[in-house]
Amino acid sequence: MNPTLSELEAKARRPAAAFGGDAHIVCDNLVRIYKTEGVEVVALQGLDLVIDKGELVAIVGASGSGKSTLLNVLSGLDVPTAGVARVAGMDLLSMSAKDRLRYRRSVVGFIWQQTARNLLPYLTARENVELPMRLAGTPRKGRALELLELLGVASCAGRRTPEMSGGEQQRVAIAVALANSPQLILADEPTGELDSETSEQVFDALRKANRELGVTVTIVTHDPLVSEQVDRTVGIRDGRTSSETLRREGAEGQIIAEEYAVLDRVGRLQLPRDFMNALEMERRVRLELESDHIGVWPAREEPSND
Numbered sequence: 001m002n003p004t005l006s007e008l009e010a011k012a013r014r015p016a017a018a019f020g021g022d023a024h025i026v027c028d029n030l031v032r033i034y035k036t037e038g039v040e041v042v043a044l045q046g047l048d049l050v051i052d053k054g055e056l057v058a059i060v061g062a063s064g065s066g067k068s069t070l071l072n073v074l075s076g077l078d079v080p081t082a083g084v085a086r087v088a089g090m091d092l093l094s095m096s097a098k099d100r101l102r103y104r105r106s107v108v109g110f111i112w113q114q115t116a117r118n119l120l121p122y123l124t125a126r127e128n129v130e131l132p133m134r135l136a137g138t139p140r141k142g143r144a145l146e147l148l149e150l151l152g153v154a155s156c157a158g159r160r161t162p163e164m165s166g167g168e169q170q171r172v173a174i175a176v177a178l179a180n181s182p183q184l185i186l187a188d189e190p191t192g193e194l195d196s197e198t199s200e201q202v203f204d205a206l207r208k209a210n211r212e213l214g215v216t217v218t219i220v221t222h223d224p225l226v227s228e229q230v231d232r233t234v235g236i237r238d239g240r241t242s243s244e245t246l247r248r249e250g251a252e253g254q255i256i257a258e259e260y261a262v263l264d265r266v267g268r269l270q271l272p273r274d275f276m277n278a279l280e281m282e283r284r285v286r287l288e289l290e291s292d293h294i295g296v297w298p299a300r301e302e303p304s305n306d
């Protein structure tokens with residue numbers, strides 16, 4: 001039934017919901033400009049991203065597209081130049097130094113690509129997991145072993161980093177990141193230095209943290225083993241989210257992956273570069289509205305006057 005005039009008027013009067021609503025991670029028109037020796041680099045150019053609580057998301061993109069910049073902002077290590085970045089209802093742009101420290105200690109856990117960067121080499125695995133709890137003033141007896149067990153590295157509890165493989169070190173690093181029960185885990189190329197079998201174990205540990213502890217997990221990765229196993233892969237191009245691949249299980253248990261272009265709030269979308277190249281599209285395209293889709297064609301050759 002068509003809405004009545006008064007229903008439409010009421011709808012128009014309702015305040016528009018804020019972008020991303022109460023999602024766990026909301027980036028709205030996020031901009032990060034680096035200035036070095038007078039040269040400006042726009043690493044994030046109005047990036048929009050919404051991630052719900054409990055999601056496991058991979059972020060992919062070419063080198064220099066802005067992935068690490070985004071993770072640094074979300075982890076509270078870096079402050080964006082403009083826009084909105086909100087995690088678990090906390091505004092990352094206006095946060096005080098004290099809140100930022102608390103955020104980094106207790107709300108978010110971080111895993112670097114370089115295994116050596118995640119752990120202190122002179123502490124055992126168990127002591128490494130206990131450290132963030134001691135720093136936050138909330139030591140919990142048995143918690144470190146519990147986490148090491150959950151991630152399948154309890155046998156490493158008494159070992160220091162040189163006595164562990166790269167994959168074991170990364171799984172211990174995940175336990176360290178989980179120590180203070182964060183709401184969010186961010187991992188920057190966590191399997192980048194590992195062979196495929198070990199990568200699988202590290203990814204399984206992240207998936208376990210997500211499924212069994214309900215932690216939201218965001219992984220920046222070039223590793224197809226990771227990006228093709230998550231429910232949602234977000235592609236970043238030139239400092240903006242440009243594509244999303246959603247995966248779901250089909251009727252026969254097969255995984256169906258569907259790729260979408262991201263449409264921002266003002267209607268901008270990035271056409272895949274290979275599509276544009278194939279049809280030699282540049283500068284402008286012709287759009288046509290059909291009943292159930294919009295057609296995009298290369299611009300017609302204008303007849304020349306000479």
Ligand SMILES: Nc1ncnc2c1ncn2[C@@H]1O[C@H](COP(=O)(O)OP(=O)(O)OP(=O)(O)O)[C@@H](O)[C@H]1O
Nearest residue numbers: 034036041043061062063064065066067068069070
């Ligand atoms: N501290 C910095 N100072 C100046 N420019 C920077 C800084 N950090 C990043 N950039 C620039 O910002 C852009 C995005 O970099 P970023 O590291 O976020 O990309 P990335 O997608 O993570 O790349 P990679 O996959 O190679 O790690 C690049 O052009 C980079 O040179």
